[in-house]
Amino acid sequence: MRYLILSDMHANWDAFEAVLRRARRKRFDAVLALGDLVGYGAAPNQVVEAVRRLGPRLWTVRGNHDKVVAGIDSGSNFNQTALAAAQWTTGRLTYANLRYVRDLPKGPVQVEPDLAICHGSPLDEDTYVFSDVDAWEIFSRFQMPVTFFGHTHIPSLFWLEGRTLGLRALRGATGRIKLDPGGRYLINPGSIGQPRDRDPRAAYMTYDSERKVVRWYRIPYAVADAQRRIRRAGLPAPLADRLATGA
Numbered sequence: 001m002r003y004l005i006l007s008d009m010h011a012n013w014d015a016f017e018a019v020l021r022r023a024r025r026k027r028f029d030a031v032l033a034l035g036d037l038v039g040y041g042a043a044p045n046q047v048v049e050a051v052r053r054l055g056p057r058l059w060t061v062r063g064n065h066d067k068v069v070a071g072i073d074s075g076s077n078f079n080q081t082a083l084a085a086a087q088w089t090t091g092r093l094t095y096a097n098l099r100y101v102r103d104l105p106k107g108p109v110q111v112e113p114d115l116a117i118c119h120g121s122p123l124d125e126d127t128y129v130f131s132d133v134d135a136w137e138i139f140s141r142f143q144m145p146v147t148f149f150g151h152t153h154i155p156s157l158f159w160l161e162g163r164t165l166g167l168r169a170l171r172g173a174t175g176r177i178k179l180d181p182g183g184r185y186l187i188n189p190g191s192i193g194q195p196r197d198r199d200p201r202a203a204y205m206t207y208d209s210e211r212k213v214v215r216w217y218r219i220p221y222a223v224a225d226a227q228r229r230i231r232r233a234g235l236p237a238p239l240a241d242r243l244a245t246g247a
């Protein structure tokens with residue numbers, strides 16, 4: 001199967017549209033969406049509707065922002081900006097889209113015998129996986145050869161081969177990694193709508209599960225349009241400012 005992997009769109013339609021337009025030039029059999037469809041950005045309905053149209057070969061999990069927007073989580077651990085954006089989003093979503101967000105499944109979700117997806121960590125959907133220590137704990141407690149995760153907004157790859165643990169940040173416009181059949185992997189495609197690795201371009205991945213090949217991509221998009229939508233919506237200004245730097 002050839003998968004298109006999308007994460008952390010965060011209601012940024014300008015970025016998401018650019019990714020979908022680019023990705024459709026290549027063939028893929030199914031889509032994996034790793035959560036945080038909404039929150040931060042000013043186009044939640046457009047993003048949710050575009051995700052819904054990606055079915056039926058679509059696997060999804062819910063993100064922490066999706067949960068707060070849907071009222072599953074109170075957002076007590078959110079900062080002011082994130083909470084204000086979540087509350088704005090709840091009021092803005094159509095009933096059908098709000099219900100879709102509320103019904104997103106809790107991760108991890110197994111896609112193939114050797115492949116799973118989650119938002120934060122497969123051990124806890126809200127936990128951030130940043131370090132080799134975080135990855136080590138997952139490798140020792142979650143026996144899955146390949147897991148794609150989101151949440152940190154940092155394109156990255158952790159691997160375990162034998163007792164050797166490795167970590168790589170995935171930089172640049174595109175790149176390719178062939179996975180070792182004997183290794184185990186935790187892979188983050190980065191964020192489409194709110195990148196945080198100081199590269200403002202939208203990030204996504206593809207994965208060929210037969211050839212075990214991961215490719216990553218960064219796509220420039222109309223950042224100024226996304227910023228204008230955020231400001232016009234009255235959302236907190238830092239949400240717009242941040243898109244220009246990807247920080």
Ligand SMILES: [Fe+2]
Pocket residue numbers: 008010036063065151152153
């Ligand atoms: Fe996120």
